[in-house]
Structures are given as C-alpha cells and as structure tokens.
Amino acid sequence: MMDLGRGKATELVLPGTPSSPGPPPRDLTGAPQLKTALNIGTLNLRGGFESKKFELVERANDFGLDVVALSDVRVKGQIEDSLENYQVFLSGVARGRANWGVGFLIHKNLESSINCHRFVNERLMWISVKISGDIYRFVSVYSPCEGAVSERLDDFYSDLNDVIYRRGSEKVILMGDLNARVGRNDPNFANILGKFGEDSPANNNGKRLLDFCQSSGLIISNTFFKHKKIHTYSWENPGQNQKSLLDYVIIEECLRKSVMNTRVNRSFGMDSDHYLVASKLCIVKSRINSYRKPSNILRVNRLKDENVAREFVDILEAKFSDLNDNIVSDIETEWSLFKNTFLGAARECLGFVRIKNDRKKTDWWNDVIKAAVKEKRVKWIHWMQNRTEDNWTSYKEQRDIIK
Structure with a gap:
C-alpha cells in the first residue's frame, strides 16, 4: 500500500508472497514520499457488501490495499460512506431486486486526491484520483456472464467504451469480474495478452474483451506474470472441480512498466468463490497529508438512559423558557437561537467523545x-x-x- 511516512523510496511486496513476512507497514503521518508502491485489487464478494463490510475493510487494511474494486455488492441506488480507514462508493440497481452492483474502497490516504467519481449503473462506475500531477481513472466493472443475452453484453461494452473514450488525459486502470476467459499467449493479441494466463482457450466473452482491449490500448496484467496455478485462477468451484481466471486488473499500455506484480491472494478470504486479485504499481505519488484534526462528537447514546434523557429535557425546557423574552426579527436569527440553545443543552447534559480522523465506531464490531x-x-x-x-x-x- 502507500507508505507515506518514509524519507526515501521503498519497495513493498504484496502480502502472501514468499518474500513478504506479513502486511506492509502503514504510516498515516502524511510525511512526503516521492516514489513507492500503490497496492490495488479487485474482488467479487458473491453475497453482497452489507454483511461483509467490516471484515472486508479490516482485511483490506491488513493487506495494505489503497484501492479495491468490488463487484456483486448487491445494493440499491448509490451509496457513499466512510468506514474505518476507507471511503466507500457503491453503485447498485435503480429499482427492483438488489442484484449485481459494483463499487470501490478508497483508502483515506487518497481521499484528498479524489478528483471526481461517477455512478454509471449496477455494472459500472469509475473514480478519478490525482497522484503527483497525473490523474488515474479507476474503473470498477461486473460484466454479464458467458451466454447472457447479447443485448446486455452489447450495452455493457457500449457503456464501458464511453467511459474509456471520454477519459481525456487520465490513465485508465480497469478492474473487476469480466466473466471472460481470455486464454494466453495468443499471437493475434501479443501486445495485450501475456504468456501466463489460463490454459483454456478464450470463450466468447473473452474474445469480446480482447477486442475491446485492443481497440482501447489496454493490456491484461494478470497474464504477464508467472505464478503457480493457484495464484492464477481467480474463481473456483471445488465441488465440480472447476476453476478459471475471470477477474482482471487491466491497465493502459503506457503503464506496463509501472506494474510490478499481479496475482491471486487466496488467503484474503471473504466467503466467496472468487479470490482477491491484487496488483502492485510503482508510481510517483503526490505529497498527501492524511492528518485530520480530531473532532468532538456529542454522546447521544447517553439518551438511552431514562435519567439522562429526563435531565436533558429539563435543561432544554429551562433554556427555551429563557428565550421567551427575546424578540426575534427574522427567521435566520430565530433558527440560530434555536440551534445554539439545543446544542448548548446537549453539550451541558451529554458531553463529547473525541474521534480521531473521523473514523466511525461501531458498537458490535469489537x-x-x-x-x-x-x-x-x-x-x-x-x-x-x-x-x-x-x-x-x-x-x-x-x-x-x-x-
């Protein structure tokens, strides 16, 4: 992940590799770092985001991931949230049953560098992050399955083509479950496909993906690094002894030398038949200061105590009683008096809890x-x-x- 607290460049190894004793250190001091690793990944949750979100962000943090593209999040509408060390962006169906859905986890070290984001639909969204003068457009996708109605696949690639075509000078990193088998070492796609994909030939979805990459100047980074088969296949059905590479980290050709490694991390786990596909990029990054001044939050949970609630009502009534003699000339002044009186009673009765870096606390996640x-x-x-x-x-x- 991004290590912003060191004075010189360091190389980070993806967790789970033989040369990595554990997750890379995380430093949130905001000290300048000119060149280091950016760790990204993609995962199909298979079962939705809500029930897995706390475990997911903890694992992402343990693995030092800066950007995680999610698919099959199964939400309705568009969601923006903050969860522990991550900003959450989810794009789901507009109506009906909460199927499919895509999203992102963006580490808070990158929060100040987010340029913009767009929720396209339940199969596509993107977010632009400015890193040391360059803007990277991360695209999260969830393609229709092999054998789906051709119109759905046409619509998906039409929307995706629009997102890539309109990127301007932004550098594209496309991640997600493409439901495509691309094979390997195909001479017709020598610049796109490496030697180390899966042995099976490309299926129809795979051919569609290869054609799209060729026309868009993209390459499939999974296939350019030699790993054991268990670190190549991103999906597995043990009951039927089936496995395949369906989840990809796809980058612009100009970023080929920036990608240090792409591989499957099976130990990430998440009760899914898909595994995390993680990629490490070595890029020049901006001087990001992740420090935020600690904030004071009213201890509203104390109102569950009947004695405290009764005391709060008494204080509030006394303060509002004192306002009756005040003559208010306009609505703005009246609102200001009301707000200050209410908050004053809350401060006096409830008190504050100090929260660092706006991190949300969850009572049951203990x-x-x-x-x-x-x-x-x-x-x-x-x-x-x-x-x-x-x-x-x-x-x-x-x-x-x-x-």
Whole structure:
C-alpha cells in the first residue's frame, strides 16, 4: 500500500508472497514520499457488501490495499460512506431486486486526491484520483456472464467504451469480474495478452474483451506474470472441480512498466468463490497529508438512559423558557437561537467523545467479533489446504457463529 511516512523510496511486496513476512507497514503521518508502491485489487464478494463490510475493510487494511474494486455488492441506488480507514462508493440497481452492483474502497490516504467519481449503473462506475500531477481513472466493472443475452453484453461494452473514450488525459486502470476467459499467449493479441494466463482457450466473452482491449490500448496484467496455478485462477468451484481466471486488473499500455506484480491472494478470504486479485504499481505519488484534526462528537447514546434523557429535557425546557423574552426579527436569527440553545443543552447534559480522523465506531464490531472472524479465517485456510469433511464442517460452524 502507500507508505507515506518514509524519507526515501521503498519497495513493498504484496502480502502472501514468499518474500513478504506479513502486511506492509502503514504510516498515516502524511510525511512526503516521492516514489513507492500503490497496492490495488479487485474482488467479487458473491453475497453482497452489507454483511461483509467490516471484515472486508479490516482485511483490506491488513493487506495494505489503497484501492479495491468490488463487484456483486448487491445494493440499491448509490451509496457513499466512510468506514474505518476507507471511503466507500457503491453503485447498485435503480429499482427492483438488489442484484449485481459494483463499487470501490478508497483508502483515506487518497481521499484528498479524489478528483471526481461517477455512478454509471449496477455494472459500472469509475473514480478519478490525482497522484503527483497525473490523474488515474479507476474503473470498477461486473460484466454479464458467458451466454447472457447479447443485448446486455452489447450495452455493457457500449457503456464501458464511453467511459474509456471520454477519459481525456487520465490513465485508465480497469478492474473487476469480466466473466471472460481470455486464454494466453495468443499471437493475434501479443501486445495485450501475456504468456501466463489460463490454459483454456478464450470463450466468447473473452474474445469480446480482447477486442475491446485492443481497440482501447489496454493490456491484461494478470497474464504477464508467472505464478503457480493457484495464484492464477481467480474463481473456483471445488465441488465440480472447476476453476478459471475471470477477474482482471487491466491497465493502459503506457503503464506496463509501472506494474510490478499481479496475482491471486487466496488467503484474503471473504466467503466467496472468487479470490482477491491484487496488483502492485510503482508510481510517483503526490505529497498527501492524511492528518485530520480530531473532532468532538456529542454522546447521544447517553439518551438511552431514562435519567439522562429526563435531565436533558429539563435543561432544554429551562433554556427555551429563557428565550421567551427575546424578540426575534427574522427567521435566520430565530433558527440560530434555536440551534445554539439545543446544542448548548446537549453539550451541558451529554458531553463529547473525541474521534480521531473521523473514523466511525461501531458498537458490535469489537475485539470479541474480530477474534471470531480471525478464527473463521484460520479455519478457511485449513480447509483450503486440506479439503476434508471435518475441516469444512469446522469452518461452517465458525461462520455460523459469526452470523
């Protein structure tokens, strides 16, 4: 991820690789850093965002990810939120059942560098981030499946083409579940496709994707780095012994030398049949200051106590009683008096809690839940390494405890 607190350039290794002992350090001091790694990734959640959001942001933070493109988030409408160290952007269906959906997690180190964002539809959105003079347009996608109605695929690529075509001078990084098998080492797409994709030939969706990349000056970074097969396939159906590469990090050709690695990280986990595809870019970054002045938040949760609520009402009535003698000439003055009186009573009765960096706190996401989630992750890894019935049952029992 972005390490902004060091005085010279350092190379970061993606978590999960042999040369990486653990997640890279995160420094939020805002000190200048001229050149280092930008860690990005994409994941199909398979099951929606809401039930997995706290575990997701914790894992993203542990893995040092700066930008995460999400698919199958299953939300309605457009959502912008702040969750721990990440800004959340989700684009879902306008009406009807909450199917599909795409989105982003953007680390707060990059928050001040967000230029703009657009919610296109439930299969496409993009966000532009300015990094040291250059603007990077991150595009999150979720393509229709192989065999879907051709009109849907045509509409998807028409919308995607519009987003890429109108990028101007922005550098494109396209991530998501393309539901496409592109094969590898095809001489007809030598500049787009590397030697290290999956062995299966391209399907219809894959050919459509390759044609689109060729016409848009994009390359499929997954296929340019040699890894074990388990770090190549992003989707797996163990029950039917099926696996494939469906999730991609696709970049402009001019960024080819900036990509240091792209691979699957199976240990990320998230109760999905898809795995995280992570990519590390080495780029020049701006001097971002992530520090925010701590803010004071009223302790409104104290109103659940009947005695405190009664005291608050008494104080409020006394203060409003004192206002009766005031003659108000206009609505603005009246509103100002009302607001100041109400807040004054709240400050006097409830008090404040100090929140650093505007990080939202969630009562139920505590150390006990975190420990249970961590145990679930350990059992998931055990099952991945040794797929016995006992390991699967143990994992399911732990998963049910958390639910």
